[in-house]
Amino acid sequence: MYDGYWATTINGTLTYTPTTDIKECSHGWEFEQSDFIETDPTEHELVCDKSSYAHNTMSINLAGRALGTLIMPMIADKYFGRRIMFYVAVASYIIFTLPLLWVSHPTARLLLRFIQCCGFETNYLMPYVILMELIPPNRRDLTVMLTFVSWTLGMSSMSLVAYLSMHWKVISAVSIVPMVLSFIYWRMLPESPRWLLSKGRLRECADILFNIGAANGTKGTVTREEVEEELRDLSYRLPANEPLSRVFVYPKLRLRACMLFLLSFTQFPVYGVGVMSMTIMPGNYFMSHLILTLFEIPSVFVGLTVTHYFGRRFLAFSSLFLCGICCIVAPFCVDHMWKLIAVLAVLKLAVSCTLYLVFLLPSEILPTPVRTSGAGLTVVSGMLGMTFAPYLLQSGQGGTLQYWVLLGITLLGALTVVPIPETLGLVMPQTFLEGEELGRGRPLTAWIHKWNVHKYPAAPPHHTKEEVQDLMNGKA
Template sequence: MARDFDDLLSRYGNDGTYQKWMIALVICPTAFFVAMNANLILFQMAVPPHWCHTPGRERTKLNDTEWKALTIPLTEKGEFSSCSSYSLKWEGEGSQVDASYIIYNDTEACGNSWDYSTAEFTSTWATEYGWFCEKEEYSNYVYSASVLGSCIGTLILPPISDKYTGRRAMFFISVFVGIVFTLPVVWFQDLTSHIILRLLAGMAFETNYQMPYLIVLEVLCPEKRAMAACLSFVSWTVAMCFTSLVAWLVPRWDYLALISVVPYLLCGLYWKYLPESPRWLLAHGKISECADVVIKIAKVNGKPVPSRSELELELVLLKNNQKEDLSLIHAFKYPKLRRNTIILFFHSFACYLTYGITLLSINILSSNFFLSHFVLSAFELPSNLLGWIFTHYLGRRFTLFSTILLTAIFSAAACFCIHDKWALLATVGFVKLFSTQYIYILIVMMTEILPTTVRATGYAWMTVCGLFAMMIAPYPLKTELGGLFPYLLIIGIMMISLLVGWPLPETIGLPLPQTFQDSETLDEGRPLKTWIHHWNSSKYSSQQVKG
């Protein structure tokens, strides 16, 4: 008789062929699809170089370049102004060619007409709807609405999947939501419609990623879960690099919006093959369906296939012995667990804000958005492998604090590279590398600090804190405080994170906490001033281990 579902699953294989195929054919592809979808919006919201449209060039013998140099003033940086032009007065009548004109030194606003560079983009939201100058923030509003939709969806859809629909059904619900609310954006032109549609489509985003990830994670042995997360992140990064190529080949926002439906359609191909999580089936008393999945796992892994009647009896006994789930609110009754949970939420905000700022920095090379995005995406590739190695050998706390410090150091370096675009791109790339590693470490620590009964809910709420930060990430890049402000902001947040994160316990070498009391006593026997790592973790046991 198995003690729990983990014990039963280990009997039929929790690290065999079945799990390897699930990682390769479910986790990696769905992470790729979702990342591609999420990054396509960055190119749709791009604002290319633009300047006021001054009519009348055809009445002169000047070419476009000469006319622009004559009618558009230069800024203090020696660049053409984006939102003003010189006043011009014509002395000729009608459409007279080579008419006389006078250009005054005083400037005026563009009005509602602009010219823009088509060197990279045929069209974007800005060029299609005239979202330039005072309306340039409209693109950020639409992006923020999409992220807000992810926040709302993360708060609503996963809990519904936990209680009613299951992971599999909710995955396909999110696919349907993504398709239904992404397609219409191509035909609506007003800002309000774009905001509403992007918000509704955004509700599917995080759930579309989380559901298949949880299905696979819940049939994996604990030792392989971190590696599965690492491979998922790698697949995500490869998709980001691939998106740069897609946007370069198809530089039109409406076509990119239609292409963003393709990943959802590909996810629909899982309808026949994606199983439900056997843990969810067991928790909801669906014994026969749970037995079907366990038997399939045993067959694929080459384990002895159990008798259905004996397996169902064993599952019934496990179901009867399960404890009633408690909400995350219950965690706040425990002082240390409450403190650690709040710290994790703050760290999620800090790392996602940093990641969001670097993600939106595709205009560092203003002459090549695609190359900027590709380089910044490529910098993420080593982050999760390094994070996995460092957390495994050097400990969670040491890796967390060193990652935060390195993020701050490269942000400081970026302040000295403002006038050198290539140097700035390289330093921001390292900021993105370490902010991605920061996210990975945080997920590992959250998994090992929160008890089993609220681990999924805690993950969802931590994600919401991060998505809220992503929602406001565009605005530090658009302030009048100058190009230094985003990096100074990151430095300040990282310094606060170092201080705030000090009380977090070191969890390397400890079993996952099952109960709230286990989480409360994680740091017993583990001094915060001691560096605990792979080679000495066995010397510092907690009350949980002793018990």
């Protein structure tokens, strides 16, 4: 606030004279409450000299998500498996969200925010990877669609929750409810049989396979001894406890992994600008949020249809092309709110199609020993890119700069897709050799789709004993 001083005039009247000097506010604040009765910043008065706390909170959130998504999937791959790590991530969110409802000390709140966000992406990745490792190749795109629809419906429902509650504590409490309910599935959610096989836990792997067989009506077609013997033969081909860095020993696998990381890094900022734009657009905040989130639902059906019939690469190039068109059109709509919302909605639809692939392709390209840690690192790469989104929106360089920047990184994203093979109909690689050989016989210049996929090999060639021995000895 501006400083000033009191002085007595000649006739004895006491007057206050303001100056151009600035001093700390000393009379408290009043907050506009038409959208929210109470928010975290208004309750803790995070304004003026404390306004940087909000930016620190966002940085802490992203740092926690990045670190947790980097470490927790690696621990899952090496030690505990997908199932246990999923519940560890869920429990950590519940435990460290509840204190935020009453703790007021700034440092303590930042620490709680950091730990709370560590398991955020892991909550999604663990059951997702379990499903991807259980289902046949022709149903993987359907699984991604279902997880994306669930995610989008959850985001859309938050518009209604926020509108009805108008209080940040209610929103936080509601976010805990589905986490608590997930423990209902403790006995129903199986461990990934592929992971159990990679760890030599053959009996547990066989138990799950027999449960699947019973559910599918194939009970009694094979004996347990036959299944365990087949699993034992498969286990001899698998490297044990291989780190994610093993991917970089194989040239093709290394290139594809790096391209996946870079694709995620370029597309998460596009998604982030689409989401965060609603906070700076005039008009109804809740309606803007609802429109932009609902436009993700068509994207998952588009993603499922296009990947199933026309292939992964076709979806990647077409969605990135549409993103580029939206980035070119958006600067000319900044002065028209509804036109800009419409363009951003289409942009969000297109980039959601690309993110559909960001989650699908790592599970189809990376081998089982590092599948969850590789998928986690892919997401971490995206979150690192997403940290630039708020700075683009608040750059102060006009309302169009961010769209030209997004156009540039979208073009870069298109280049990353070029060396990635078409995975339509391919078997998920179990070993590093299978990951290196994935796509052999499928030219990158060929358009592979549902009607010609039978012309191309659906699995890598069988490994010889010498190749397996080279792998176990650490030879590329």
